[in-house]
Amino acid sequence: MACTCGGHNEALFAQLDKVIEQHKDQKGSLISVLHKAQGIFGYLPEEVQAYIAEKMDVPLSEIYGVVTFYALFTMNKKGKYTFNVCLGTACYVKGSGKLLEKLQEELGIGVGETTEDGMFSIECCRCVGACGLAPVVTINDKVHGHLVPEDIPALIAEIKAAEQN
């Protein structure tokens, strides 16, 4: 493929091959493939999009169009820990907007971005199905509920401490 840097694990592309193989002849399967590709690589870098374009015979411009249309897809490499702030109705009225502001302020990055040390990313979503715990932030797969902005520094500090040990 076009990327020759060897930075990406061959094994990951082998996984992607399997996904493409499954969906190859299915019409309208591009979004599924991109979704799974993002699951494999954590994000959708240029070379992964070009790889899918070639293997599925879909124009790269179309793939890039889909990737930039849906907020779910990202071209930024995710950090080791992704804070996902729920902006669904229940969380939002309970103040998740404030949580997001605080998080951006503390980490010094915006939504969809990753800290320079590759440790933290911020994402938003619409409802994780835990409205009873609103407002909710997930860190990777772990749900944190009933948060107030003042809880944010502690959550970050906790991860940093764990990483140092």
Next chain:
Amino acid sequence: MEMVNVMIDGVSVQVEAGSTVLQAAQKAGINIPTLCYLKDVNQLGACRVCLVEVKGAKALQPSCVYPVREGLEVYTNTAKVREARKGVVELLLSNHPSDCLNCVRSGNCELQQLAHQMGIRKVRFTGEQSTFPVDDRSVAIVRDPNKCVYCRRCEAVCKNVQGVNILGGIGRGFNSIVGPAFGHALDEINCTLCGQCINVCPTGALAEKDDTQKVWDALADESKHVVVQFSPAVRIAISEEFGLPYGTISTGKLVAALRRMGFNKVFDTNWSADLTIMEEGNELLDRLQNGGTLPMITSCSPGWVKYCENHYPEQLGHLSTAKSPQAMFGAMVKTYYPQTDGIDPASIYSVSVMPCTAKKYEAARPELCDSGYRDVDAVITVREMARMIKQAGIDFVNLPDEECDAPMGLGTGAATIFGTTGGVMEAALRTVYEVVTGKTLPRLELEDVRGTMGEIKEATIDLDGTPVKVAVANTLARAKEIMEEVKAGTADYTFIEIMACPNGCVGGGGTPIVDALTRTKLPEDYRALRAKGLYNDDENLPIRKSHENPFITAVYENFLGEPLGHKSHELLHTHYTPRKKYNLECND
């Protein structure tokens, strides 16, 4: 053919089943305004400018995609319809630069026409304005996303007609844009700079890079000896810019106009097209006799050459090494011509007028400087040439017919048909046949290779017992089909002609823009009408075979020696550069 009866604004018409309301209305004598619709290119129903009231339907319907059915009743001019369309156009205008006065498309902008037609004197909506960067990096095309109306006609032509697929919708909402992936500029990617996107753009979002000032500056510089060449299709296409019918031959008037603008010598690319036939025809014979790479493929079309470099870099050996007529002219005008006229080659400024945007890129290729200078200094499209003639105040239509200058101003009928699909092939075969067989062609017109837009033609020519199979393709989508066969080794052709643009140069990205309504009203495709003009030109010219051009014979006798000789190799042949399909940033 099944016909259905429909009623449009009280007028009953019979149309073919499967037609759209838009087509039915046109048959009823009603022009529904459109914006994203473009015959044979784009039919999306996206812009909502063509909304109509359909009896029984709850909402207004886009007529360009709404199919007719028996008994359908449609109203195209109700208060509701007018208000809705006006609202749509006003919303577009609310985020469109209002620099019409100094926009390149002023006077032939479809958005401007719509606003005028709908009587919009004030835009009711105000809001944020897009501030996208303008991509003016390439030497050929300028893309200004701020003037984009999201009709996606450029995307459709790039995808469906050319199969190059570099343009697409990016992002969503207010920040959406139509452009290449990853925000790349056109010169960073596999864009061929064919300019088909410009020809279909309703506004000034896509335009040629304007080089007219460079030419004016050269003309004003007394130390420069400014010469000009114009390609086959230009003599036809320029006519439309001055209101003459499609297909009108304006060679004589164009020569007169160029002379009045101050060009020191007016030459003709047809002369170097004949030279191309001599070199390319002999190259073909050489490849046949000496086991060279076959099929040999033409290399006149710079959009096609760039496409081949990006998409089939491993197949570049198939391309004829003969330079294009523009490039051959460029090399000769600063070597051969100074010898005949005692001019200092360093003082020569060489301008070319082309139906093509990719020719700007070709002229800027670093390798094309075999004369010891830049072979071609400036390339301007037919549109730019027309603007210059108008700026000079020249009454084009009433000019007398004048003739080009010697020794590079005479071309044959074979050269003139270079401007349409199949023309290079036909011209080459007229010469190759006579060189090989020593006999005169029984009939000059080789209809088998004369194609139409987006068509692949095949023919077998009998060269004194040796059958030579040839193919002709136009548009890059068709080129791809041929190249897949070449790549797979299943193409049993000896010689292939490929032109990047629909119908060849007459459909080039530098030709006059034909708006959506005119395209639907013309009895025939406008490119086919232009091609007819070229074939008429061929029939009317006294000499119709390249090898019979006395000025070509003279150049071999006095300067070049023989086709494929040492000097020819130095000046008239070139090499190609393998390039990548994608330009990817590596995130690791």
